[in-house]
Amino acid sequence: MDPLAAIKVTFFQECEEQLAELEAGLLAMEEGDHDPEIVNAVFRAVHSIKGGAGAFSLEDLVRFSHVFETALDRIRSGAIEADQEAIKLLLRSADVLADHVRAARDGGTVDVGRSQAMAEALAALAEGDGSGEAEADAGDDFGDFEFKPVAFDMGEIAAEPAPTSATFNVRFYPQAALYQKANESGLLLRELTRLGDIEVELDTSGLPMLAELNPEDAYLGWTIAVTGENLTETAVREVFEWVDGDCYLDIAQTGVAAPEAPFEGASIDAMGGEVDVLALIRAAQEAEIAPAPTATATAITAGPAKQKEQALDAKAQATAREASPQTIRVDLERVDRLIDLVGELVINQAMLAQRVAECGLQRASSVAVGLDDLEHLTREIQDSVMAIRAQPVKSVFQRFPRLVREIAAMTGKEVRLIMDGENTEVDKTVIERLSDPLTHMIRNAIDHGLESPEDRVAAGKPREGVVRLAALHRSGRIVIEISDDGRGINRSRVKQIAVDKGLIAPDANLSDEEIDNLIFMAGFSTAATVSDISGRGVGMDVVRRSIQSLGGRINISSRPGQGSTFTLSLPLTLAVLDGMVVTVAGQTLVAPLTAIIESLQPKAADVKSLGPNAHVIAIRDSHVPLIDIGRSLGYRTVTPPPTEGVALLVEGEGGARAALMVDAIQGQRQVVIKSLEANYRPVPGIAAATILGDGRVALILDIDAVMVPKPHAAGATTSGADAARPASASELPLAMAG
Amino acid sequence: MTKTILTVDDSRTMRDMLHLALSEAGFRVVQAVDGLDGLDALDAAQADVIITDINMPRMDGFGFIEGVRANEKHRGTPILVLTTESDVAKKQRAREAGATGWIVKPFNPEKLIDAIRRVAA
Numbered sequence: 001m002d003p004l005a006a007i008k009v010t011f012f013q014e015c016e017e018q019l020a021e022l023e024a025g026l027l028a029m030e031e032g033d034h035d036p037e038i039v040n041a042v043f044r045a046v047h048s049i050k051g052g053a054g055a056f057s058l059e060d061l062v063r064f065s066h067v068f069e070t071a072l073d074r075i076r077s078g079a080i081e082a083d084q085e086a087i088k089l090l091l092r093s094a095d096v097l098a099d100h101v102r103a104a105r106d107g108g109t110v111d112v113g114r115s116q117a118m119a120e121a122l123a124a125l126a127e128g129d130g131s132g133e134a135e136a137d138a139g140d141d142f143g144d145f146e147f148k149p150v151a152f153d154m155g156e157i158a159a160e161p162a163p164t165s166a167t168f169n170v171r172f173y174p175q176a177a178l179y180q181k182a183n184e185s186g187l188l189l190r191e192l193t194r195l196g197d198i199e200v201e202l203d204t205s206g207l208p209m210l211a212e213l214n215p216e217d218a219y220l221g222w223t224i225a226v227t228g229e230n231l232t233e234t235a236v237r238e239v240f241e242w243v244d245g246d247c248y249l250d251i252a253q254t255g256v257a258a259p260e261a262p263f264e265g266a267s268i269d270a271m272g273g274e275v276d277v278l279a280l281i282r283a284a285q286e287a288e289i290a291p292a293p294t295a296t297a298t299a300i301t302a303g304p305a306k307q308k309e310q311a312l313d314a315k316a317q318a319t320a321r322e323a324s325p326q327t328i329r330v331d332l333e334r335v336d337r338l339i340d341l342v343g344e345l346v347i348n349q350a351m352l353a354q355r356v357a358e359c360g361l362q363r364a365s366s367v368a369v370g371l372d373d374l375e376h377l378t379r380e381i382q383d384s385v386m387a388i389r390a391q392p393v394k395s396v397f398q399r400f401p402r403l404v405r406e407i408a409a410m411t412g413k414e415v416r417l418i419m420d421g422e423n424t425e426v427d428k429t430v431i432e433r434l435s436d437p438l439t440h441m442i443r444n445a446i447d448h449g450l451e452s453p454e455d456r457v458a459a460g461k462p463r464e465g466v467v468r469l470a471a472l473h474r475s476g477r478i479v480i481e482i483s484d485d486g487r488g489i490n491r492s493r494v495k496q497i498a499v500d501k502g503l504i505a506p507d508a509n510l511s512d513e514e515i516d517n518l519i520f521m522a523g524f525s526t527a528a529t530v531s532d533i534s535g536r537g538v539g540m541d542v543v544r545r546s547i548q549s550l551g552g553r554i555n556i557s558s559r560p561g562q563g564s565t566f567t568l569s570l571p572l573t574l575a576v577l578d579g580m581v582v583t584v585a586g587q588t589l590v591a592p593l594t595a596i597i598e599s600l601q602p603k604a605a606d607v608k609s610l611g612p613n614a615h616v617i618a619i620r621d622s623h624v625p626l627i628d629i630g631r632s633l634g635y636r637t638v639t640p641p642p643t644e645g646v647a648l649l650v651e652g653e654g655g656a657r658a659a660l661m662v663d664a665i666q667g668q669r670q671v672v673i674k675s676l677e678a679n680y681r682p683v684p685g686i687a688a689a690t691i692l693g694d695g696r697v698a699l700i701l702d703i704d705a706v707m708v709p710k711p712h713a714a715g716a717t718t719s720g721a722d723a724a725r726p727a728s729a730s731e732l733p734l735a736m737a738g
Numbered sequence: 739m740t741k742t743i744l745t746v747d748d749s750r751t752m753r754d755m756l757h758l759a760l761s762e763a764g765f766r767v768v769q770a771v772d773g774l775d776g777l778d779a780l781d782a783a784q785a786d787v788i789i790t791d792i793n794m795p796r797m798d799g800f801g802f803i804e805g806v807r808a809n810e811k812h813r814g815t816p817i818l819v820l821t822t823e824s825d826v827a828k829k830q831r832a833r834e835a836g837a838t839g840w841i842v843k844p845f846n847p848e849k850l851i852d853a854i855r856r857v858a859a
């Protein structure tokens with residue numbers, strides 16, 4: 001990537017960080033935190049965005065951030081007070097700023113009207129106390145803000161087509177302050193040579209006797225005649241721009257009207273044409289002993305340069321490191337490649353272990369011990385590599401304060417969002433794919449969950465509803481809870497809708513929990529009217545599917561009048577899975593361990609037949625369907641007697657249970673997931689594939705899909721589905737990885 | 739002799755921009771992320787010129803400049819302040835603190851090198 005493009009990428013990444021900081025700061029201010037450092041940080045965030053935007057000529061972003069910055073600067077200096085109204089405006093402005101940033105990044109557009117209105121409101125806020133300064137700084141059209149190049153005035157040059165020579169006489173008498181600020185007279189003279197020919201006279205008349213000489217003081221003065229084509233006073237003055245106020249400076253054009261003799265003893269000519277500027281610089285530096293450390297330092301390091309420079313470099317980096325967290329940027333592709341390789345390493349290590357075991361070596365033999373160490377190390381490498389992909393959920397959580405504000409405004413509800421555990425880490429892919437379902441659930445929580453402020457007051461609750469978003473680690477998974485303190489699920493209504501839509505039988509006898517879980521069924525939507533907020537044609541079934549596709553589970557618990565809580569449980573990574581390796585009809589399959597409750601040997605007395613191909617098994621007090629995996633995947637047509645196999649009691653996402661019939665259990669193993677969709681095509685009942693220690697491909701079961709009874713399992717295909725018909729497990733070319 | 743520039747800026751974007759422009763022009767670049775970090779880096783960097791931002795956490799540019807000017811070993815090092823054209827009051831304050839000159843943001847590489855040339859022999 002071209003380096004500037006790379007910096008642009010960094011800039012937008014930094015913008016996101018600044019936006020997050022801005023919002024966090026404003027929210028803290030809203031909560032009543034008056035720490036001046038917060039206001040400073042908020043100001044810096046906007047200032048920083050403006051600075052970078054200017055560098056990349058992102059005009060719209062510069063303009064908006066400038067107005068924003070001006071208002072914040074006024075607050076920072078105490079000129080205006082940040083009351084709740086003002087902070088609300090600033091929060092909304094932060095949203096618009098975020099829009100501008102994203103529009104600049106993705107090439108989109110922003111809502112011009114909204115942006116303009118916000119900019120005007122900000123300008124009005126900045127002018128709050130009616131002082132003229134703000135008006136001058138952020139006028140109506142914000143046109144005052146522009147970057148003037150520090151260069152020659154092209155206008156004046158253009159005005160005069162024929163080049164004409166001009167001469168300026170400059171009298172320049174530095175004061176001590178000039179040198180204290182590390183400016184150098186000699187360098188200023190050198191700058192003048194860039195404008196044209198110069199003739200210089202050094203005035204040493206101010207030099208005291210050596211005994212009285214104060215090395216920190218300034219005693220020398222210069223008179224310079226600069227002659228150049230189309231030379232303007234502005235250009236000459238600009239050379240002295242940085243020392244204005246720290247010297248006596250007089251600039252006058254000669255030869256035009258000769259305004260009163262510039263100074264006595266016009267000895268410029270007397271100096272004779274040629275002037276050795278460097279000699280003058282040297283003279284100046286020798287005369288002013290004190291402020292010349294630059295030159296001496298250079299001289300000293302000139303010797304054993306290389307090594308010393310490197311040592312210094314390392315030291316400087318070390319100091320820089322203490323101040324900021326030490327990070328490097330790595331292409332995600334490289335990380336993924338590494339993860340892939342580590343996956344291969346895990347498989348390879350397993351294969352090696354198996355081969356060694358087959359050799360019949362003793363457990364205590366040095367090869368076996370070395371292999372144990374290798375296994376341990378491989379695990380550690382795998383964990384460390386996975387940790388590289390892990391990110392705090394903050395990156396997705398931080399979008400929600402804005403979402404909540406917007407939905408609250410649209411629904412007229414008062415909402416407070418509380419977030420917990422933002423630093424909980426989980427795989428980047430999981431994080432990315434969490435955004436949509438979480439957004440949907442938060443929308444639902446506000447739109448359907450929370451009551452209007454009036455209803456809340458009538459119910460004896462505070463006007464402001466609370467939506468809580470929390471993340472935590474629990475037994476190797478990440479758990480995310482979205483709860484609200486609203487009205488809870490209206491069970492009678494949910495049940496009625498389910499009956500109306502034919503999802504359940506009218507006389508179905510469901511527990512409260514089962515009724516709550518009806519909202520996850522496809523085609524279910526409780527909103528009487530599809531609203532702008534939660535409508536969009538997706539229901540909780542879509543949310544559930546997307547969570548499941550991440551290997552996650554979702555549950556709801558609700559208490560009427562007190563609110564609802566959705567609980568998501570997700571794996572920390574999508575790359576590996578703890579599985580139970582089983583044999584079915586001569587095939588090796590893997591069942592995700594998280595779905596398995598227990599395994600048991602069915603007794604003939606416990607198995608009841610409901611028909612030729614339907615069995616249930618009694619497990620303690622309840623009966624669950626007994627499903628022959630071999631038959632449902634098409635490996636065999638005749639089910640062997642259940643008593644000859646093993647039953648795995650599994651639980652699906654919705655809490656439903658089933659017993660899966662397999663022939664034998666081979667053992668538990670962590671397996672590396674290889675996508676079947678990416679490498680082959682989707683197969684019903686199969687979630688993915690993996691490669692086992694002996695090099696064979698094994699399919700990973702999709703427990704929920706296997707549990708769903710298939711009415712047309714006996715080969716009948718649904719009409720029209722042929723073209724898109726996914727492969728069945730029995731057709732898979734399992735020899736492919738042989 | 740390669741000249742060394744110490745850049746002090748809390749913005750990664752700005753640090754990267756400066757680094758790109760300066761290293762392409764043949765300077766050695768040492769970076770610091772705020773005023774305090776910049777003061778810590780002085781001895782190690784042995785900078786010929788310092789370029790600093792104003793608005794930074796922990797210690798801002800004014801404090802940093804005063805710190806450099808109060809440092810016996812480094813007080814003679816030229817310091818250029820990164821400002822925007824509209825920061826008139828800030829320029830003045832920076833000069834009072836002891837800044838040598840300023841670079842108006844956004845800068846192009848030529849402007850940057852021009853500014854350095856004006857303060858470094």
